[in-house]
Amino acid sequence: xxxxxxxxxxxxxxxxxxxxxxxxxxxxxxxxxxxxxxxxxxxxxxxxxxxxxxxxxxxxxxxxxxxxxxxxxxxxxxxxxxxxxxxxxxxxxxxxxxxxxxxxxxxxxxxxxxxxxxxxxxxxxxxxxxxxxxxxxxxxxxxxxxxxxxxxxxxxxxxxxxxxxxxxxxxxxxxxxxxxxxxxxxxxxxxxxxxxxxxxxxxxxxxxxxxxxxxxxxxxxxxxxxxxxxxxxxxxxxxxxxxxxxxxxxxxxxxxxxxxxxxxxxxxxxxxxxxxxxxxxxxxxxxxxxxxxxxxxxxxxxxxxxxxxxxxxxxxxxxxxxxxxxxxxxxxxxxxxxxxxxxxxxxxxxxxxxxxxxxxxxxxxxx
Ligand code: F6P
Numbered sequence: 001x002x003x004x005x006x007x008x009x010x011x012x013x014x015x016x017x018x019x020x021x022x023x024x025x026x027x028x029x030x031x032x033x034x035x036x037x038x039x040x041x042x043x044x045x046x047x048x049x050x051x052x053x054x055x056x057x058x059x060x061x062x063x064x065x066x067x068x069x070x071x072x073x074x075x076x077x078x079x080x081x082x083x084x085x086x087x088x089x090x091x092x093x094x095x096x097x098x099x100x101x102x103x104x105x106x107x108x109x110x111x112x113x114x115x116x117x118x119x120x121x122x123x124x125x126x127x128x129x130x131x132x133x134x135x136x137x138x139x140x141x142x143x144x145x146x147x148x149x150x151x152x153x154x155x156x157x158x159x160x161x162x163x164x165x166x167x168x169x170x171x172x173x174x175x176x177x178x179x180x181x182x183x184x185x186x187x188x189x190x191x192x193x194x195x196x197x198x199x200x201x202x203x204x205x206x207x208x209x210x211x212x213x214x215x216x217x218x219x220x221x222x223x224x225x226x227x228x229x230x231x232x233x234x235x236x237x238x239x240x241x242x243x244x245x246x247x248x249x250x251x252x253x254x255x256x257x258x259x260x261x262x263x264x265x266x267x268x269x270x271x272x273x274x275x276x277x278x279x280x281x282x283x284x285x286x287x288x289x290x291x292x293x294x295x296x297x298x299x300x301x302x303x304x305x306x307x308x309x310x311x312x313x314x315x316x317x318x319x320x321x322x323x324x325x326x327x328x329x330x331x332x333x334x335x336x337x338x339x340x341x342x343x344x345x346x347x348x349x350x351x352x353x354x355x356x357x358x359x360x361x362x363x364x365x366x367x
Pocket of ligand 1: 017078119142143144186187188239262263292
């Protein structure tokens with residue numbers, strides 16, 4: 001029931017950067033809703049679809065095959081914020097608040113509730129829209145795993161698996177040539193992908209945004225490995241990592257008033273500095289969007305399905321204004337006001353970091 005009214009039609013959209021498992025969530029929502037006699041309208045390209053009224057009716061025949069497919073059948077965008085929507089008006093390109101249009105078009109489409117699947121940007125936008133009366137439920141996604149309200153987001157496990165496999169492959173060529181190999185992974189301001197894949201891949205050095213590094217500390221680590229007879233080193237670096245007193249490396253600026261910076265390039269910077277400093281031949285590999293594409297892992301398929309089923313039930317029961325989250329193995333409902341705040345970063349004092357240090361991994365912070 002939404003405001004005492006029975007929920008008959010739900011809208012679903014995917015916002016932010018895509019990640020493996022989005023389609024599995026959409027599928028679970030549609031299959032659950034259909035069994036309850038509730039219709040589902042897919043909204044194309046995140047909130048842009050509500051602004052431009054781009055809908056597609058979904059039923060089991062359209063989603064049943066989607067469990068294994070990466071990406072999102074609805075399309076997504078990580079720059080269409082209705083509160084700062086970029087438009088060209090009278091020849092001037094500027095940000096305009098079109099949030100009222102979103103609410104109007106939502107009602108005009110005959111929707112009784114919205115399920116928004118997205119990361120921190122989508123959560124914040126949806127929370128603001130719920131304060132304007134939009135009945136919505138959110139589902140947490142992102143390969144970065146940086147949402148505070150949930151223990152884990154879907155997409156993360158797949159991205160870590162891809163990065164770990166890449167590190168394994170890089171290891172054999174590193175060993176053959178006796179090289180330093182730098183592997184740059186995604187994660188924005190969070191070091192989760194670097195930490196998990198670096199530990200699983202047996203990296204020698206892991207550089208994360210939460211622990212600024214010194215070049216000298218890495219050089220010392222490499223030299224000590226060489227003295228001990230190891231002829232190669234693997235350095236995993238998160239795209240958001242930076243030197244002590246240094247800045248993050250920005251790959252490009254995009255037309256996004258909320259967060260225009262796209263990170264990337266630190267891997268090549270670190271690689272060149274290390275080669276210059278040590279004299280060892282070095283290569284850098286930037287994994288980039290490979291981490292976001294393709295088949296979701298078993299874990300992500302199942303987490304996505306759990307999130308999708310619970311989000312659909314929550315919306316059908318009219319429990320709007322919540323994020324479905326995984327907490328201690330259970331799916332819980334977290335109020336959006338709480339869920340939209342903060343960012344989940346790696347704590348430098350966490351057990352994970354201590355474990356990594358105990359097996360000899362350097363974070364480039366100890367001289
Ligand atoms: O948030 C997911 C993510 O893949 C980040 O890890 C990365 O910094 C960013 O999106 C890349 O964005 P884009 O797809 O716009 O290059």
